[in-house]
Amino acid sequence: xxxxxxxxxxxxxxxxxxxxxxxxxxxxxxxxxxxxxxxxxxxxxxxxxxxxxxxxxxxxxxxxxxxxxxxxxxxxxxxxxxxxxxxxxxxxxxxxxxxxxxxxxxxxxxxxxxxxxxxxxxxxxxxxxxxxxxxxxxxxxxxxxxxxxxxxxxxxxxxxxxxxxxxxxxxxxxxxxxxxxxxxxxxxxxxxxxxxxxxxxxxxxxxxxxxxxxxxxxxxxxxxxxxxxxxxxxxxxxxxxxxxxxxxxxxxxxxxxxxxxxxxxxxxxxxxxxxxxxxxxxxxxxxxxxxxxxxxxxxxxxxxxxxxxxxxxxxxxxxxxxxxxxxxxxxxxxxxxxxxxxxxxxxxxxxxxxxxxxxxxxxxxxxxxxxxxxxxxx
Numbered sequence: 347x348x349x350x351x352x353x354x355x356x357x358x359x360x361x362x363x364x365x366x367x368x369x370x371x372x373x374x375x376x377x378x379x380x381x382x383x384x385x386x387x388x389x390x391x392x393x394x395x396x397x398x399x400x401x402x403x404x405x406x407x408x409x410x411x412x413x414x415x416x417x418x419x420x421x422x423x424x425x426x427x428x429x430x431x432x433x434x435x436x437x438x439x440x441x442x443x444x445x446x447x448x449x450x451x452x453x454x455x456x457x458x459x460x461x462x463x464x465x466x467x468x469x470x471x472x473x474x475x476x477x478x479x480x481x482x483x484x485x486x487x488x489x490x491x492x493x494x495x496x497x498x499x500x501x502x503x504x505x506x507x508x509x510x511x512x513x514x515x516x517x518x519x520x521x522x523x524x525x526x527x528x529x530x531x532x533x534x535x536x537x538x539x540x541x542x543x544x545x546x547x548x549x550x551x552x553x554x555x556x557x558x559x560x561x562x563x564x565x566x567x568x569x570x571x572x573x574x575x576x577x578x579x580x581x582x583x584x585x586x587x588x589x590x591x592x593x594x595x596x597x598x599x600x601x602x603x604x605x606x607x608x609x610x611x612x613x614x615x616x617x618x619x620x621x622x623x624x625x626x627x628x629x630x631x632x633x634x635x636x637x638x639x640x641x642x643x644x645x646x647x648x649x650x651x652x653x654x655x656x657x658x659x660x661x662x663x664x665x666x667x668x669x670x671x672x673x674x675x676x677x678x679x680x681x682x683x684x685x686x687x688x689x690x691x692x693x694x695x696x697x698x699x700x701x702x703x704x705x706x707x708x709x710x711x712x713x714x715x716x717x718x719x720x721x722x723x724x
Contacts, residue, residue: 347498347599351487351606352398352698354411360397360605367715368400374716375689376649383619383652384612391615394608402696404712406632412698413629414485419610420617425479429472430611433604436468440597451579455586459514461593466507468600473499513539514589522581535581613699620702625651625658630695630706638709640665645703647687648694660703661687682718689714 352358365371372378377399385391403409419426443461473495480492521539524532563570620627625646633639644660651658661684665671673681691701692714 347494349603349606351415357602364400370716374718375686379649379652384616386615391608391612394605395612398609398697399693409632409698415487416610416613418483418485418488422482423614429475430607432468432471433600436600437604439464451583451586454590455582458589458593463511465596469499520582537581537585625702626704627700628703628705630701632695633709638667639707641707643705645687647683648690648702651702
């Protein structure tokens with residue numbers, strides 16, 4: 347399964363490097379203030395928001411895809427926070443697990459089954475959220491996510507997973523068969539299901555021939571116990587590896603979904619903070635490279651709005667078809683503040699966010715570059 351909340355047909359690459367000028371952008375555009383409002387001190391959200399904000403999409407359709415998802419999030423914030431909390435809990439479950447990276451197959455299998463049991467609970471929670479709320483979403487991203495959860499986690503699949511997890515607990519101990527090599531060493535280990543070890547009714551009543559025999563190990567016979575443990579590890583090794591890989595696969599899904607949901611949760615945090623300051627927000631209209639367009643109404647510096655206890659004055663620009671815009675005015679007249687507001691708006695538009703304005707329409711761009719006044723850098 348894939349999240350597909352930031353792109354229609356691919357995952358967001360959270361391992362990609364930040365732009366070479368990200369430190370200058372952070373300083374000149376005062377991104378720290380914006381990110382603090384988005385993340386509210388959460389380090390994970392801070393990492394996610396920073397990477398998405400500085401790696402904007404490079405085409406209008408991708409931006410609008412995110413805008414539609416974010417619009418659903420703004421309409422249903424409680425649902426999105428519940429979904430994010432579920433993925434966060436799934437990742438936290440893994441951190442609490444002990445013995446998962448043991449070199450012994452028995453411990454690996456036990457740890458993997460425990461992880462899958464915890465993930466199984468979280469998957470059912472996600473499925474319920476999808477069932478209860480799919481009709482409340484309108485964006486392609488969230489509707490597809492809900493339908494994927496319903497299709498891939500249907501009742502039959504969940505019942506099958508439950509059955510296998512119960513079986514892998516080996517309540518009566520693992521049943522393993524093997525063959526003897528020419529030197530009587532065991533080879534060709536096969537882990538059997540419990541039904542292969544069940545006795546027939548005649549044998550249970552002791553009126554039929556025996557199909558199996560057993561022996562007991564003395565309580566203090568440590569050498570025999572270690573030999574039996576070694577045979578058990580060899581018998582379940584392949585199954586342990588397969589179950590561990592399944593647990594890793596499910597965890598990777600929760601990790602990716604948590605990261606992509608985390609971006610939208612950080613946007614919800616920002617919206618709540620801006621609402622408290624009565625600041626306007628609007629989804630920008632991203633345009634292709636040509637023709638040149640720049641139409642702004644009441645654009646505010648987002649960082650200044652977040653810092654200031656007083657109302658912030660907006661600016662308007664009608665620059666369609668203009669390849670160069672020169673901002674002039676007296677010292678301390680607001681030139682840098684206006685330029686900062688445009689830079690922030692471009693970054694926010696590029697990653698699919700709303701902007702702090704009544705309306706904003708501009709061309710997309712592959713990079714934003716600043717050259718603000720600062721102290722000398724040795």
